Amino acid sequence: MSALFIKSPNFTQGRKGFKPIAIVIHIMEGTLDGTDSWFGSRSSNVSAHYGIGKNGELHQYVKEEDTAWHAGRVDHPSWKLIKPAEDEAGMYINPNYYTIGIEHEGSEDTDWTEEMYATSSDLIAAIAQRWDITLDRDHVVGHHEIYSLKDCPGTKVDINRLIAQAGGTPPAVPEWVVIKTGFTGKATTKNNVNIRRDPSTRMAPLASVPPGIQLAYDGYTEVGQSIDGNSKWYYTDEGNWFWSGAMK
Template sequence: MAKLSSATQRPIPVNYTKGGQTSVRGVVVHIMAGTLAGTDSWFRNSRAQASSHFGTGKTGALYQWVDTADRAWAQASGNSTWLSVENEGQGGDTLTDAQMNCIAEVLAWAHKVYDVPLQVASSPSGKGLGYHAMGGSAWGGHTSCPGSKIVAQLPQIVARAQRLVAGQSIEEDPLAGMTKQDIYNAVWKTDAIPAPSTSSTIKTNPTWEAVSVLSDIANRVRSTEATVTAQSATIKTLAQALADRGDPVDVDALMKRITDAIESVTVRLDVDEK
């Protein structure tokens, strides 16, 4: 018996050949033209005359209907030498990320159990991860199964299976292959941050690079600091003038009260903005 432990076991009572799997060249990808639940039900109907070893749902469910020691009825003359995986969806669909992960699990498992090479197959004489249409008329003539969009995803699935076999995360490292300069450019040189509403060029340049935003902020802070410094000097001059007239003014105390008032307003503004 050969069962994938991570798959939900949904054994069917009909539509397969007991002990009929003579060898395993690889895994064949199909499209259901329906739902996982509907296919699960159909495979249990003797009129279907069809089955598959595995099936995936769009949200990541993985079923195993047929033990891989037995022959599923999925790709005619390719049944006895290839495992099969049906995928929820319609012709023209792409596989969801979750479905790609499920197929990668099946392929990685087939590699460990049957020594299936982690590569894309393009004909029945090859080995690896194949697709229904590659078998032509001998495999039932299903030339649109699973569709060109899914066939284009097969290399990504193989890459995920390779990472699983290597004990790595199934998801590709988004920083893989990037240099420090690449990362710097992605963070600081990407023109995607909304420009300040006060920008004079907002209509023609609505988005800025991060470095431009920081530069603008720095300029505004310097301008504000200069303004505050000038205002403080003016207030101190006025307070001193009042003191020179003989009015009972404590210049230092007045400056502290003004400074505390400014800081209080600043704190309230910060809280309100949050």
Template sequence: MNKSIHAGWHRKARICKSPHFNQRPLHEVSGLIIHNISLPAGCFGLPHIDGLFQGCLDVSADPSFEELAGLEVSAHFLIRRDGELVQYVSCDDRAWHAGVSSFEGRDNCNDFTVGVELEGTDDAPYTNEQYQVLAELTLELFNVYPMLNQTRIVGHCDIAPGRKTDPGDSFDWSRYFSLLANRGAS
């Protein structure tokens, strides 16, 4: 048994349960999708991401939030700029992070993927802490979900091209994969 993830929940994460999830149709995890998010756009360290994923975002807090009213979305994890790991949905359940999507000819990526949000934007460099926590989390997920491996990791932009751009040009894929390799991933 993996010491960090049990029953789909990460023991070191701050748990912030979302109502926006449902059961996976096949209980299969075979992909990892990397996203970015900031609310308001470009602002970090605020409580609004938790509010969005928990369905209690105060849409009057910022004019840009009006378009988010009633939106039901979630991710499995968020990695904040300081490296804090937050979990909203058990990895054994289907979070609502990918939207209309396709990976290797298979639609509805929420059915079989884990969604990890990085607090950031397409054009702001991610922090060292975020890369370290993401690499550690990825390896822990590999240990729990045997169908998941490095070839099954993509950005939101890859599964929803033309609709999504995250994690953006600021995400250093080489750095991330190097961290995985240095820690023993294949």
């Protein structure tokens, strides 16, 4: 694929001995031109490897062999492949070292264009081939799965569609679960909320989210495990679940 290279000064040469194992999807909260300028400013201290415009334009800011500064903060991650630091309890190795970041024009609540889906999925497929990255929901993730205090990339993007168009395998919904799709939104935690692979407490949680955090959902089921008489669980586009009874 051909990309317009607009070099950002905000990057770390090399990857500290790591290699990319995943692709992180971002939303710009602005325009492609604005992102070009922002990533080009040393004072911003941020960058991504790529940016995609609403008309399918592709810009590159950092070489894939180098570390872009797009996902370095970690807060209550739900991404199961995040790497814990071996020498500091409760801390993580900077995800920037082993991910590739792709920004997309628009905001969290604007629909994606067909051109954006086409360019992004083609780019994801090319990156995956170059770095031998498995194309599934564990290896193509939203920024909020690393940093829960942000909703990025928002509720409008269909990451499963990106994976499918790139030739990968999106998560399969268990046959015993009835999904009511077309019901997207956000809810705020009122208690500690566990993110789980199934709408039940049978397995250990993937992550725990504290009170006051906004979580996005992509559907729900009313036949999950009943807790305090409430069997409604929200479904996320990562293929995970959280119990509605702990939400505002």
